[in-house]
Amino acid sequence: MDKTTQDNPLPGLVAEFPRLFRGEVPGRSDLDTGWVELVRRALARIDAMLTDDQAAQVNVAQVKEKWGELRLYVFAFDLDQATQERIAGFVKEAQAESQMTCAKCGQPGDLRTDFPHVQTLCDTHAAERGEPPVRRRPPQGEPS
């Protein structure tokens, strides 16, 4: 397996978005390399819309995979409803993207439920786990 220390992209994201992480890798968090871009995109959108005062009310509490899906927990403590809803929208978008994105490489992927550890993977990475390719849903517009 190619598990090296540089497989952990979280410290890099923390450095990139210090306001949102408060300078710390959140506890019990893990992020596969294939999902870094979609997490980065969501955090960049959230970061861009917040003033410093607002950002002080926000904290990325956990990033992980569950049931083959990204879980990105962003706490917003004291923000107006509209801002909270926009943050929730960006998080939801990233989660929806993760359901179609290989967690290992970022290529289009499908949810693989044949193994005890449910994961979203492309055919190549599913084959590495010993699974047959599956028919993919038709793409709904490629990311630019």
Ligand SMILES: [Zn+2]
């Ligand atoms: Zn892959």
